Amino acid sequence: MREYLSLIMKVTSKCTLACSYCQYIPLSSSDNGNLFMNRDVLYKSISEIMSLHLKRITFIWHGGEPLLVGKSFYEDAIDFQKKNQKQHQQIVNNIQTNATILNKEWIDFFQKNNFNISISIDGPPEIHNRHRINLSTKGSFAKVMRSVDLLKAENVKFGSLSVVTKDSANNAKEIYNFFKTNDFKYFDFLPCIELRRNTGKIIGASITPYKFADFMTQIFDLWIKDDNPNIHIRYFDNILTNFLGGKSTLCKFTGNCGSFLTINYNGDVYPCDNFIGYSDLKFGNIVVDELKTILESEKYNTFLDRVNAINSDCTGCEWYHICKGGCPFFSFIFNQDFSDRNYLCEARKRIFKHVEGKIKGIIYAF
Numbered sequence: 001m002r003e004y005l006s007l008i009m010k011v012t013s014k015c016t017l018a019c020s021y022c023q024y025i026p027l028s029s030s031d032n033g034n035l036f037m038n039r040d041v042l043y044k045s046i047s048e049i050m051s052l053h054l055k056r057i058t059f060i061w062h063g064g065e066p067l068l069v070g071k072s073f074y075e076d077a078i079d080f081q082k083k084n085q086k087q088h089q090q091i092v093n094n095i096q097t098n099a100t101i102l103n104k105e106w107i108d109f110f111q112k113n114n115f116n117i118s119i120s121i122d123g124p125p126e127i128h129n130r131h132r133i134n135l136s137t138k139g140s141f142a143k144v145m146r147s148v149d150l151l152k153a154e155n156v157k158f159g160s161l162s163v164v165t166k167d168s169a170n171n172a173k174e175i176y177n178f179f180k181t182n183d184f185k186y187f188d189f190l191p192c193i194e195l196r197r198n199t200g201k202i203i204g205a206s207i208t209p210y211k212f213a214d215f216m217t218q219i220f221d222l223w224i225k226d227d228n229p230n231i232h233i234r235y236f237d238n239i240l241t242n243f244l245g246g247k248s249t250l251c252k253f254t255g256n257c258g259s260f261l262t263i264n265y266n267g268d269v270y271p272c273d274n275f276i277g278y279s280d281l282k283f284g285n286i287v288v289d290e291l292k293t294i295l296e297s298e299k300y301n302t303f304l305d306r307v308n309a310i311n312s313d314c315t316g317c318e319w320y321h322i323c324k325g326g327c328p329f330f331s332f333i334f335n336q337d338f339s340d341r342n343y344l345c346e347a348r349k350r351i352f353k354h355v356e357g358k359i360k361g362i363i364y365a366f
Contacts, residue, residue: 002295006058007049008262008273011037011073015065016100017140020131021163021205023190024064024276036069037265040287043080044338045263048291050084061095062273064265067102078113094118096161100131100140107154118152118159119144123175127168131205145182145358152183159186159234160274164215166192166203172218180231188234189216191344193333197277200334209347216347217354225356239355243324255324261291271303274329278336305339313341319352327328 013024014035049057057082061074071340081091095110099119110117121144122128129139151158160179162168168175179187191212194204216235223233238248248254251272262270267285275281281303283294294300307328313327325331330343342348 002052002258004058004259005049005052005054006060006260007045007054007055008060008062008065008260009037009042009045010062010064010262010264010273010276011042011066011069012064012265014068015063016068016097016134017065017098017247018133018135018137020133021165021194022238024273025196027331035064035265036266037073037263038259039076041263041265041267042073044267044286045291046077046080047084049084050081052292053086054089056090056092058092058094060338061093063096065098065101066095067097067106073105076107076115092116092180095119098140098144100134100143102147102150104117104150104154107150110295111137111154111156116158116159118161119146119147120163121148122162122165122168123171124178127175129164130167131163148182157185159188160184162187163191163192164189164207166207166211166329169215170213171223172215173222176219176222180226180228185230188236189219191347193330193343194210195333209344210350211346213350216351218282220351220355220358236355238360239322239352243359245355248324252327253322253324255308255310257328258304262341271307272329274327275332280336309337309339311341317349319349322352323348 010024012035037166059077070268078093085091093113096118097120097223098123101121102119109115120132121131121141122132125139125141128141128144132140132144134140162175191207191209192205193202194206196203219233220236223231225237233363234250238250238253241248242253251257251260257271260272262273262276263286264270264276267287268276269283269286269289269291270276271280271283281302283297283300309323314320317323326342326344326348328338331338331340333343334340
């Protein structure tokens, strides 16, 4: 029986930025020009998931830029969560923002309601502004850092996510030192993989697996050398947890896609937001379908069977106990076949081997 579920709430496709590598677009065939989640979708999503009597529910508020829906939207969400919360049920709210319109009023609201805040920032200005531009094609770095300063002034704990492109991959030391110098305590990195879906071709600012591995191993070496227990890099925290026999929390290291669902702003239900727009992986619409029925449906359970059907080359790999096959989207990405080899497989192997070597070196030194 399922005890935990994370619901990615894609509350809008509108954004204050026009990042050159962004893959998220409006579903023009079904949105009727409305690019914001309405209250019907919001309330039905909350009531449906809370009716499942789960021990813990995590709402991940996402966009587009999720602050564009306005504070009253989240006030209503919090009120409705409280009204529907079952005894002993834990509710967690996380929000991912580009921080361009984050202000003290928003920060006060998030603090009051115990939101976990994560901001999107790619590094120092010359790196961040290369791709994270506003609608007037101007860089967004200054606005983001203004919000960072506000968060620090209010003593608010926050995390950050950085997209690693083929260009920024050459600047691992500069990027790490930027986060360290600016007192970022929690950060992580995502490889830029731009896909032209009609051809299956990797395009634009995309990074190769080998280049991503080189970047991440450099970051790891800088992190280990610092030996600062206050700096947490989520990717490495999860790898080390697995090495030490613990349980990872990051989905790409757990082998469990069944703990996530996405509700798009128009109510359409997908596995996670990577799969938005793939009609075969749309499980229904939260306004007309019950979530319980979706989770029991043949379509949803066929999806789980497909993502769990990892090829034998993967399950027989020496790193499988750490990797768990990786994010299934990167097996699915080219041929819509989950049994394909994961695009990031070799990158992860190189990273795991490097981390293991460093750990052994540290242990043997003592």
